[in-house]
Amino acid sequence: xxxxxSTRYPDLMGKTAVVTGSSSGIGExxxxxxxxxxxxxxxxxxxxxxxxxxxxxxxxxxxxGQAVAIKADVGTEQGVQKIYDTAIETFGDLDVCVNNAxxxxxxxxxxxxxxxxxxxIHVDMDGVFLGTKIAINHFLTHHKPGNIxxxxxxxxxxxxxxxxxxxxxxxxxxxFTKTTALEYADQGIRINAISxxxxxxxxxxxxxxxxxxxxxxxxxxxxKRIGDPIDVANAAVWLISSEAxxxxxTTLYIDGGMTLYNEFQGGRG
Numbered sequence: 001x002x003x004x005x006s007t008r009y010p011d012l013m014g015k016t017a018v019v020t021g022s023s024s025g026i027g028e029x030x031x032x033x034x035x036x037x038x039x040x041x042x043x044x045x046x047x048x049x050x051x052x053x054x055x056x057x058x059x060x061x062x063x064x065g066q067a068v069a070i071k072a073d074v075g076t077e078q079g080v081q082k083i084y085d086t087a088i089e090t091f092g093d094l095d096v097c098v099n100n101a102x103x104x105x106x107x108x109x110x111x112x113x114x115x116x117x118x119x120x121i122h123v124d125m126d127g128v129f130l131g132t133k134i135a136i137n138h139f140l141t142h143h144k145p146g147n148i149x150x151x152x153x154x155x156x157x158x159x160x161x162x163x164x165x166x167x168x169x170x171x172x173x174x175x176f177t178k179t180t181a182l183e184y185a186d187q188g189i190r191i192n193a194i195s196x197x198x199x200x201x202x203x204x205x206x207x208x209x210x211x212x213x214x215x216x217x218x219x220x221x222x223x224k225r226i227g228d229p230i231d232v233a234n235a236a237v238w239l240i241s242s243e244a245x246x247x248x249x250t251t252l253y254i255d256g257g258m259t260l261y262n263e264f265q266g267g268r269g
Contacts, residue, residue, distance in 0.1 A: 007064075009241035013038035016091040017240070018083055020074045020131060021101025023048035025201035026151060028056055029229035030098060033237045035065030040091040043069040044083050044101065066091070074101040075122035080130040084138070095144075096240050097135035099128040100151040103203070104166040117165045124169035125176070132180055136189060145188030147240045150177050151232075152195040154255050170195075174251055181249030190248040192239050197255025199227045222257030222265060 007013060016039065022031040023045035031041045041060055045053060053069045060067040070086040073079035087094050102124045105116050128150050139146035155167040156174040173193060181191040198204065198217050208214045208226065218224055232254050238244055239252065253259050263269065 007037045009037055009237065009243065011242040012237070012240065014040070015095035016040040016042070016087055016093050017096035017098060018042040018044065018087050018094065018131070018135075019098040019100055020044045020080075020083065020127065021046075021151075022098075023052055023056065025203055026196060026199065026229045026232050027098075027100040029233035030100065030236045031056060031067070032059055032063065033230075033233040034096075034240075035060030035067060036063040037237060038064045039066075039096075041065055041067045042083060042087045042090070043067055044074070045069065045071055046073055046101075073123075074099075074127035074131070075119065077130055080127065080134060083131075084134045088138075093142075094135060094138050094146070096147045096149070097131050098149045098151070098236070098240075099131040100149075101127055102151060102153075102166075102169075104163055106162050108162055109164045112165065120165035121169050124166060125172045128173050128176060132176070132191070136180075136184060139189050140187065145190075148180070148189065148191040149236055149240055150191070150193040152177070152193045152251060154195050154197045154253060154259050156193075156195055156251065157259060177251060178249045185248055190244075192244075192247060192249065193251040194232055194236055194239070195251050195253045195255070195259075196232050197221065197227060197253070197258040199229055199232065201229055220258060220262055221255070222260055222262050225256060227254065227256055 017034050019027050019031045021027040022043045031043055034041050057067040068090045070083050072082045105120055132148055135148055150173050152173045153170040156170040160167045177191055177193040235254055
């Protein structure tokens, strides 16, 4: 049984979205917010346990949306294809592609193995390319406007020593977003990115469990607080809605001001 709640963006009702890496953190928040708009959501995961996935599907359905989950590796062409095949098989169409899956590995750059370097690039950059390519082909084949949203990071512009592979991949996502947005703007396809700063996500939980690290991070943020995945999800759902119909090729920084060089606050320097 489907419940119908009031939605913020009525134009999203009944549309189908793929959200890669949506078993936790930012991806989960985006998927749940899309479900609350009455959307059909394809949840994608690679390592999460089944109970967590079932919980997310339940919450989406309770909020008035529909959901299906598919285990697949976005670092491979077959994996990404599998996700999109699932969308079409289950819901018959595709309207929104959210290339969100990503991960980071820390190591001094001169000690990074080539395999580790490639793995980060495969997931964080190639996954965005593959998802975008498949989605655009669908939009063009069916002569329909579509929406692509890429999850980048503040490290698409802020260097991050010992995370060179991650920062490089995200910088690639920044320019890939701009380039593809320009390439397909006249086809009615909008392509944007969101670049989150420090958030309370499972990927950061271990790091922020150390009070010293937590304080150090908070000090780097002009707003003096660590963000929540909901802050990103709110912006994401707005960006894929018709309210953002004239926005393409934009990267939206959701970071409490972290990209503003907090060291200079108060006129220091």
